[in-house]
Amino acid sequence: NRQIANETIYSTRNVDGTDYLIERIPNIYDSKDKRLVEDILNGNDTKYLMSKHDPQTFDLIRDIVKYHYEQFKSDSKMYKVTKKKDKEIITLVGENPLTKYKEENGSIRKYSKKGNGPEIVTMKFESEVLGNHLDISSNYHTNNKKVILKQIKTYRTDFYKCADGKFRFVTIYFKDVSFNRTKGTYVIDRKWYDGEKEKKRIKSTDKFLFSMHRDELLGVVKEQGQPYFYDVYDEVADKKILHDGVNPEILLFALTGDDKKNVINLYPMFAYKKRQQKVITTAKDIRKYATDVLGNLYEVKDNKLKLEFK
Structure with a gap:
């Protein structure tokens, strides 16, 4: 009757023979959530599943983020650039630019020729190589992925x-x-x-x-x-x-x-x-x-x- 893992259920993906834990940003328009924006600006965005499986839609998000950076990169209240090991790291100091975009234009939609694709709200990404875990895939109908509990006690x-x-x-x-x-x-x-x-x-x-x-x-x-x-x-x-x-x-x-x-x-x-x-x-x-x-x-x-x- 002991709890042997945390109770959050995670999905995984196998990439080139390695299992990665899949997590998600629940709301890309959250004014305080800076992860997606900073990953795009620092070239760390290939971990997002959309960048691989729906690059046209992800390019729309990239363009919005990069346009905002070009407009406000000299504003110290919005962005800060620091050097770390000969590499520039961009930090978002101000509000998430996707928040402002939604207020003015509505939610970003999945790319389609008619422009009426479903709204994009969440964003899944490969967060880490899968470590200690409890595989509970047998309880679910899955293809080519595991369903796991992490942080085994x-x-x-x-x-x-x-x-x-x-x-x-x-x-x-x-x-x-x-x-x-x-x-x-x-x-x-x-x-x-x-x-x-x-x-x-x-x-x-x-x-x-x-x-x-x-x-x-x-x-x-x-x-x-x-x-x-x-x-x-x-x-x-x-x-x-x-x-x-x-x-x-x-x-x-x-x-x-x-x-x-x-x-x-x-x-x-x-x-x-x-x-x-x-x-x-x-x-x-x-x-x-x-x-x-x-x-x-x-x-x-x-x-x-x-x-x-x-």
Whole structure:
């Protein structure tokens, strides 16, 4: 009865063998929605499905946006141009020009010879390469696309120390845990789990360290002289404290950040700063910690891999 994903249903499209998440701008005339306008002006508009499947209609929208820019590009209250890596980035500061266009001319219509095509209001676009998801396509009648729920919730993350000295992990999502009614236990399929280890280049001989759940304590030891994940400052000496190569920095484990790149999300114990993604592969050492009822910190040892539990 656990929620394993967010409840928003998304569609996907396969482009040259890669699945992309499809999202949409609900109202291109929204005065505060600048995405379509800025994408057109900065040459990022090929992600819009209309630009591929109905280029004549999309060209009408392009012309409106670019005409407005040419008319008002010198108005600092409307547009701002900045340079980033030798490239000019145009930012819309004022109102969406499509808002004004609709007020004066009505909605843009799909291109047709008679000029009476249906009104254009929404705009679909390829937002990102499809990542962790739950495929629910079997519940719908679809052709050449998936229907998915994204942001699959993490159940736990299993850490290993590999023969090459690096740390790697296997991420287990709630969708990967099934309930055995006969035994009354939760089960993670061994064959699936071994397959995930193989994907992460974790060998059967590599050492299992521990499993981490959300908000448990992870101690990370970095090489001497390396900075802490979160700055530690010596006010007396007026300088940052660096890792000594022995004592761990104790952090709250949030969840897996990027499973393929071996990145996890961490944040400090006593201050809920913005969560940060951290690569864990090359740490000197990692350890699991907990606190007793009095708040004393201790290292959790003798962890056992559990693929069946209550």
